[in-house]
Structures are given as structure tokens and as C-alpha cells.
Amino acid sequence: MSAWDLAGCLSASSVLKGDIEAGRAAHAYLFAGPAGTIKRALADVFMRALHCESDRDRPCGVCPSCRRHLAGEHPDVHVLEAVKSAIGVDEVRSLLAAISVRPLTSDKHLVLLPQAGKLTPQAQNALLKTLEEPTGDVVFILLADSPRELLPTVNSRVRLVRFVLPTVKETEDALVKSGMETGRARLLSRLSGGDMDLARRMDADKEYWALRERVKRALAELSGPASSAPCARLLKDDKDGALPILEDAARDAMVYPDDPDAVKSLDMASVIEQYAPLGQTFLEGVMSLKMRVSSNVSWVNALECLFMDISGGKTLWQP
Ligand SMILES: [Zn+2]
Incomplete structure (x- = not known):
């Protein structure tokens, strides 16, 4: 099972895997879809793949860069979480200062905003200039429930990847792929309504x-x-x-x-x-x-x- 084989939203997974294999990653992405989809999990896989040093099957999971990612210690990964109810302009300016220097151990900074919908309009405008004039050594990944949570000007500067809830059958297939017996996978995917996390909790x-x-x-x-x-x-x-x-x-x-x-x-x-x-x-x-x-x-x-x-x-x- 490869790191890309997460349950749910196979279309988003194949779009991002395709960008990695073709070496054509955009400078900014918006992963949009409801809670319960695998936006964050796939963002982690995508970031590992962007930094991976292997020349095939990225992310390999074993190169020094993949290991730094898996340990949560990659110096060129910047995650801006919402500490309060909103992410303000000062937090965005600090982030932009951090990525204004050259990456330390790789060729690019990766910036993850797991709750981009919490960026205030002023914070989004502060980000906009960087999104409009990409420097080539940074990739932004914004996660939100819907593109409507962000200003149209931000939407027009990002590659939109839509996430949908997995079907019951997709969850069943993913559970089988992860090594579960077919009958058990079918039962759990149906009882959980296709919710992979719930299926795993029920299983245990x-x-x-x-x-x-x-x-x-x-x-x-x-x-x-x-x-x-x-x-x-x-x-x-x-x-x-x-x-x-x-x-x-x-x-x-x-x-x-x-x-x-x-x-x-x-x-x-x-x-x-x-x-x-x-x-x-x-x-x-x-x-x-x-x-x-x-x-x-x-x-x-x-x-x-x-x-x-x-x-x-x-x-x-x-x-
Ligand atoms: Zn690797």
C-alpha cells in the first residue's frame, strides 16, 4: 500500500500524485471539502512527496527528507494553525518573514494553512502579494471547507483541488487494501457510512x-x-x-x-x-x-x- 492509498477522495489523490509524477507542482493549492474528508492526511503525503529525494515512488518514506517529515522535524515546513478564532495579518507577516530566507535543507519552503477559512480578509490580502508573484521556492497549501471561505482574489491564485466524502465502497476497498479481511471491511464500511476514522474506531x-x-x-x-x-x-x-x-x-x-x-x-x-x-x-x-x-x-x-x-x-x- 503506498502513502497515497488513503480512503476517500481518490480523485484528489490522483490529481496530486499526477502533479508530483509530472514534476509540475503549482505554487499554491486550495484543498476544499467538508470535514471528514482526508484533506490534512493527503496534505501531509503531498508535502512529503514534494520534498522527497527519491527519483521514483515519491514519497519513498525512507530518504532523509521523508524521515524528517515523518518525525515532524523538517525545517522547511511551516504550519500556520489558528491559535485563536481567526488568523490575523501579524501572523501572516511573521510567516512571510520566515520564508523570505532560503530553504535550509531542501529546494523549497512548504507552507500549510490547515484552517485557511480563518484568515481574516486583511490576512488574506497580506498573503496575496506572495501568491501573485511566486518566487519558485515556496508551495502554499491552504485547507478549507469551501472555496467560498476565501476571497475571490485568493481563489484566482490557487490550484483548487476538491475533496468529497468517500463512498462506502471506496472505504471498503481501502480497508481491504490495508490488509483487512473482505467481509469485515464490508461490514465496517457499511456500519460507519464510509467514514474511515469511525470504521477503524469501531473495529478496535x-x-x-x-x-x-x-x-x-x-x-x-x-x-x-x-x-x-x-x-x-x-x-x-x-x-x-x-x-x-x-x-x-x-x-x-x-x-x-x-x-x-x-x-x-x-x-x-x-x-x-x-x-x-x-x-x-x-x-x-x-x-x-x-x-x-x-x-x-x-x-x-x-x-x-x-x-x-x-x-x-x-x-x-x-x-
Ligand atoms: Zn523520500
């Missing part, structure tokens, strides 16, 4: 998987109204965690008859199949469960009502 969370097993067991053991109470007690301590899992399972049961491939809860396939004929009732029951819990009905009692509804009984409780 043993309690979460134990809870999914308890929900699965409660649903599987539900065999009629009489079993509602004991099955509800299986989840008595799981109010916050079990609700979203039950909601996913109910939605899956609803979509299963028309589109079995759209199911998210692949680890509960047998349960989803079991409840498919009751999909609508199951989902309405989960919605009622949420409402009851928010109106202070005890979790176990409200859960028992749901289990009554989906096991052939009839709840007497009315909202």
Missing part, C-alpha cells in the same frame, strides 16, 4: 461488538410475547448503545425483501432475515421506543413493548 472497540452480539441474541431468542421480558432484560444496561443498533436492524429488515444487498448489519444476517416479514412493524416499534424513552418510560419497559410488538403480542401502553 470490543465492547461495541459484544453489544451487537447481545442485541442479536435478544432478537434471535424472541419467540413470542412471553419471551419479551427476559429478552428485554438481556439489554437492560445498554440503552444508549443498543438503540442505534436496533434502528439499523429494523431498517435492514425493511429493505431486505427488495434489496438484500443493501443490508448494513451483515453480522446479523439470520436475524434480519427472520424479521424481514415484520420490517415495517419493527421500524415503527423502534420509533415508538425512542419516543417512550425520551418521555421517561423506563428503558427496559419500553424495550419490552417493542419486543411484544414484533413477537406477535400487542402493546397496551399508548403514548
Whole structure:
């Protein structure tokens, strides 16, 4: 797996890799896209590649320059973070002073502004002159949620690279590429909605998987109204965690008859199949469960009502 193979926004990744391979890096970039995309991670890879001393497969990860980057110690990298709510003109002037001298260990300064949207208009104007008259030994990388966060004059001087959220399939492929077993990667990418960070956190969370097993067991053991109470007690301590899992399972049961491939809860396939004929009732029951819990009905009692509804009984409780 190369450093460029990050989950999400393959188009941005290939644009930047293409610029490196063709040796035609622009003097200023704007990476624009919502939170949850890989702007910062890809900026780090791109900066390593710009400084890399290897003559192929940049960034190589092993040359002295790559090692300085990976250790966070490259003297020609300048990161201007927003310490306060805005980045003002004085901070930009200090930055410009720092890059007015020759780079120390490479042929160019790299300037990263991770929250470029926080530059005040005056700070953007201070930056503009340098963007308009590139010196050839500096590359600027500005990150923002949208190009609209920056002045039109700044936008016209930067190469815009758009970032979009990865699809579920792209995240699945990236997890497989990173060495994960295919079934696990498919399950995690679907449960996380394609959010790579969330997928990795879920993967490592043993309690979460134990809870999914308890929900699965409660649903599987539900065999009629009489079993509602004991099955509800299986989840008595799981109010916050079990609700979203039950909601996913109910939605899956609803979509299963028309589109079995759209199911998210692949680890509960047998349960989803079991409840498919009751999909609508199951989902309405989960919605009622949420409402009851928010109106202070005890979790176990409200859960028992749901289990009554989906096991052939009839709840007497009315909202
Ligand atoms: Zn290198």
C-alpha cells in the first residue's frame, strides 16, 4: 500500500500524485471539502512527496527528507494553525518573514494553512502579494471547507483541488487494501457510512461488538410475547448503545425483501432475515421506543413493548 492509498477522495489523490509524477507542482493549492474528508492526511503525503529525494515512488518514506517529515522535524515546513478564532495579518507577516530566507535543507519552503477559512480578509490580502508573484521556492497549501471561505482574489491564485466524502465502497476497498479481511471491511464500511476514522474506531472497540452480539441474541431468542421480558432484560444496561443498533436492524429488515444487498448489519444476517416479514412493524416499534424513552418510560419497559410488538403480542401502553 503506498502513502497515497488513503480512503476517500481518490480523485484528489490522483490529481496530486499526477502533479508530483509530472514534476509540475503549482505554487499554491486550495484543498476544499467538508470535514471528514482526508484533506490534512493527503496534505501531509503531498508535502512529503514534494520534498522527497527519491527519483521514483515519491514519497519513498525512507530518504532523509521523508524521515524528517515523518518525525515532524523538517525545517522547511511551516504550519500556520489558528491559535485563536481567526488568523490575523501579524501572523501572516511573521510567516512571510520566515520564508523570505532560503530553504535550509531542501529546494523549497512548504507552507500549510490547515484552517485557511480563518484568515481574516486583511490576512488574506497580506498573503496575496506572495501568491501573485511566486518566487519558485515556496508551495502554499491552504485547507478549507469551501472555496467560498476565501476571497475571490485568493481563489484566482490557487490550484483548487476538491475533496468529497468517500463512498462506502471506496472505504471498503481501502480497508481491504490495508490488509483487512473482505467481509469485515464490508461490514465496517457499511456500519460507519464510509467514514474511515469511525470504521477503524469501531473495529478496535470490543465492547461495541459484544453489544451487537447481545442485541442479536435478544432478537434471535424472541419467540413470542412471553419471551419479551427476559429478552428485554438481556439489554437492560445498554440503552444508549443498543438503540442505534436496533434502528439499523429494523431498517435492514425493511429493505431486505427488495434489496438484500443493501443490508448494513451483515453480522446479523439470520436475524434480519427472520424479521424481514415484520420490517415495517419493527421500524415503527423502534420509533415508538425512542419516543417512550425520551418521555421517561423506563428503558427496559419500553424495550419490552417493542419486543411484544414484533413477537406477535400487542402493546397496551399508548403514548
Ligand atoms: Zn523520500
